Amino acid sequence: MEKMDENPSFVMPQFPAANSPQRSSVTLPSSVSRKKVGLKKGHSLMDWIRLGRSGKDLTGVGNRILEVTEEELARHKVEDDAWMAIRGKVYNITPYLDFHPGGIDELMRGAGKDGTELFDEVHRWVNVESMLEKCYIGRLKTDQKLSRKGSNSSVKSNISSRLLVAPSINVSAKEELNKKPPSYEWTQTESSIIVTIYTRWNEMRTEYIVIDRNEKDLKIMAFIKRNNKYQIHIVLEEYVTSDYKVKLKDSSTAEIQFKKQEPAVSWTSFGEPNEQHDIYLQKINLERIQRDCHVDSIVQLTHNTKLLRILLPDGFLMNAPMGYHVRLYHTIEDVEVFRQYTLVLPSLLPSRMDSSVDNGRVIYLMIKIYEDGTLTEWIDKLTTGNPVKLSMYEGDFKLDKLINCTHLIMFAAGTGFTPMIQLIHYALTSEDCSIRLVNLLCFYRTEEDIIWREDLDKLSAQFERFCVKYVLSEPSSNWAGTSGHINEELVRRYLPPASSLVDEKMLICACGPTPFTANAMRLARHQGYKDNCLHPFLS
The missing domain is CATH 3.10.120.10 (Cytochrome b5-like heme/steroid binding domain)
Structure with missing residues (x-):
């Protein structure tokens, strides 16, 4: 696919220069x-x-x-x-x-x-x-006094372990939230229990609601602002089914509908409050609770990459925000280790989507198997029905960056392609999307390593504004495409200097091995792009 070569002036940037004073908000570790x-x-x-x-x-x-x-x-x-x-x-x-x-x-x-x-x-x-x-x-x-609410910089040790980083909010929104904490109310119909959560945050989304129910023990978590959490924790008066529906009534109010297990029964109360019920926790640390899930299916994508469909526990609903990841845990000789994997879609083609993802019932993970990988030897042996342990989601991608951009440029090396999947899907299929150009540069060792090439090529043929290019570091003699590694010349070919833009609003994303991501960001910076245009997905 050489489609992008039609515009040789559209160049790829080099990301944050090592001595740049502008590295502040996207400085790599x-x-x-x-x-x-x-x-x-x-x-x-x-x-x-x-x-x-x-x-x-x-x-x-x-x-x-x-x-x-x-x-x-x-x-x-x-x-x-x-x-x-x-x-x-x-x-x-x-x-x-x-x-x-x-x-x-x-x-x-x-x-x-x-x-x-x-x-x-x-x-x-x-x-x-x-x-x-x-x-x-x-x-x-230590003499340092820790704040119960974690509102201090006391939890310095966990600075990099934030559970949820939602879009930044303006001063007036912050003041409104500080004046009055979130709250909830419940009502019922003949067949349903309806819980309404008033988050008092104008950028709420359904993905920021997580439901965890075990029999009558119900926990509803609403993640607000950067890393705050409003929690409802109650022992229900009666049983509900696992058929939950989450929607927004307005930009700050979420509504959750639970179906009664016995529709004819009228509840006299919502239930008995449990530990940490109706509580607003600010600046929380990463939740390390593990959930027992099961492998539902495995698809071999390439010679060394698999797509796993994983069923979440009954009663648990989690629809992760775009670009977020989970931790997959495994114990090796009594030592618990984990790896982080980005949540992906089952396909890039709309006809192959899975409604259970949107319903928060399953997740998909795309995993490359390494011969000397700490976990992948075990992952490679997983079969349908095997149990796996997963964490809550975490991440820091701000959706408003994608919503507000007109040009999306992505650099992906190997399975660094995974966070780009949902970005591409949103950019090409969302009705309210205003993105005019979507460019993806994929870097692999060989042609056999390319993931979902057929799907990508179909999308490129279908959407004039979508362009994909494959760059191989170890191509065969029959390869007619681009070869090599990410470098300044290649970036300049596909990412224009920031100074040449008129009304374009750029979003430049990169993911892959850490040196690759750092280099992509450095090259983008050399093209004049600043932090508000850049997002490195770090593993």
Whole structure:
């Protein structure tokens, strides 16, 4: 597909220059430059797990539990005596240094201090409590007072673990929300229970409502603003079915309809309040509760990529916002690890959509199988009916960026294509969409690696405003398309300088291995684009 070559002036940008003062809101974490190092023989993840189970003292303090002050922590900052605090717990990282995939120097950056933010930047996929449990020394004693509501910067250790980042709101909307917290009311008809939530936030969407019900125990969560949550938690008077309907009455009011299990019964009350009922929590941290789900079907997309349809638990409704991801958990030799996977659609073609996605009953994950992947060996063996554990969704993509743009440019490497799927679907099928041009540049190793090529080519033929280009780093001798890697010349061909725009409103997205995403963003910046035009999807 060489369609985009018809406009050679439409160039791809280079993203944030390393020394640019404008990197503030989309600055990539320090892990951008982080590379894996070659570990010594006998220092794999499995070797570390075996060492932890050997009975050897890895704490360095005789397996005693201590209360560690910040002053004491700061004394242990050399390679043969290194401690680190992560989420309020202090670990002796000395024995782990040689097992660290990022190298000793990278891990030592957090030695002698609170390394939570650093750890979350480069190692968010691992459950640190499982990984370093045998190195646990004790709690970190600090004078810092934590706010119950988390409204302080007290939760510094969890800065990068926000559950939901919704579109930013203006000052008047903030003032309105601060004056009066969210509330709810319930009514009933002969066959239904109707719950109305007044969020008092003018940018509410149905995706920000999550319902979790177990028998009569009902929890409704409404995620508001950046990372605030209004929660209803009640033990219902009678039973309802799992047939929920969520809609918006207006821009700030959500309505949820539950069907009564016994339609003829008139309820005398909604039920009995449970823990944390009718409560508004501000600046919450990432919810780490896991849900027991099941694999419903598996489709082989390429030689190493699969599409999994996963059934959510009965009573649970979650329709994730665009561009968001979930964590898939698995336990390997008593150590719990996870990987983050973007939620995708079953297809790019409207005729193959799955209504259960919109109803919040199933999710789709597109997963590449790596020979040495921490989880993918297990994922590759999954079959229909197998149980899997998933987290709540999380992410930071702002839908208003997509709604307000006229030109959408996407750079995707490998399965970095996954967050682009919903963007493409919205841009081409949404009735209220004003996007005039949608360009996708896909980077793969070989032609056999290209995901959904037939679907993409069909869309490109169907929609004049949609263009797709494939770039291969290891093409065969028969490949007639573009080859190479993302670079300044290629970007300039497909992304015009910002200074040349007249009425175009650009949105430039990138996803792939972290160095690829960083490079795409840097190149875009070289073309003059600023933070409000850019969105890097970071894994």
